[in-house]
């Protein structure tokens with residue numbers, strides 16, 4: 086099996102002295118969705134930011150397709166960062182309010198004109214058709230191409246952020262609470278979209294959330310985070326096993342009521 090992303094023994098302490106990540110290792114294989122679940126403050130976002138090389142690591146190694154990101158200069162990282170895309174909690178802050186939807190959707194592809202994802206091969210030379218195809222893939226009508234973000238709902242905005250993330254056929258997409266700002270109905274729609282896209286395009290995901298049912302729905306393997314470490318990890322089907330860590334059982338009980 087090929088690891089698209091592998092991290093070993095990641096540690097991160099903030100200048101405040103708070104040890105947010107305390108020796109975490111994780112790997113994601115091609116076409117796989119790996120989930121991380123944990124309560125607020127457990128270090129999930131810090132880990133996401135470390136994996137994206139947006140935070141300086143205190144210690145640890147990160148490999149993207151066997152390339153050691155932790156040994157690269159900022160300039161070298163910039164050259165391959167597009168292979169890791171990210172979708173965060175608030176779509177409104179991920180989209181420039183002054184840019185039309187077509188421009189936000191095409192932002193990454195515009196920056197890398199020599200990259201052509203297999204699913205855009207026939208339209209890559211035609212910017213508008215490319216954007217239309219991407220919008221279609223995330224369930225947004227093409228009449229929104231020349232609209233601005235404020236004309237779209239929260240769910241629609243997150244679909245645009247997802248369209249931009251898949252536009253470059255990245256090696257991995259890191260989702261950090263991508264549905265947390267949406268109403269329950271829209272959350273379900275977005276999760277279904279993410280699952281369909283992952284299966285159709287054979288994408289690799291790291292899906293991070295406090296929402297255990299959402300992580301369970303999408304992920305093949307699940308890691309449970311508490312106070313900066315993984316206290317449990319298992320295959321999806323083993324979530325309800327009696328061998329689970331007491332903290333995992335507590336999270337399961339919370340959701341089962």
Ligand SMILES: Nc1ncnc2c1ncn2[C@@H]1O[C@H](COP(=O)(O)OP(=O)(O)OP(=O)(O)O)[C@@H](O)[C@H]1O
Nearest residue numbers: 099101103105123124125126127128129130131132
């Ligand atoms: N820039 C920072 N400086 C100092 N401490 C920070 C910083 N960012 C996060 N922390 C602290 O690190 C810990 C982990 O935060 P983090 O945001 O990674 O957790 P989280 O699991 O994503 O929680 P949430 O879902 O609430 O964002 C928290 O105690 C938080 O207060």
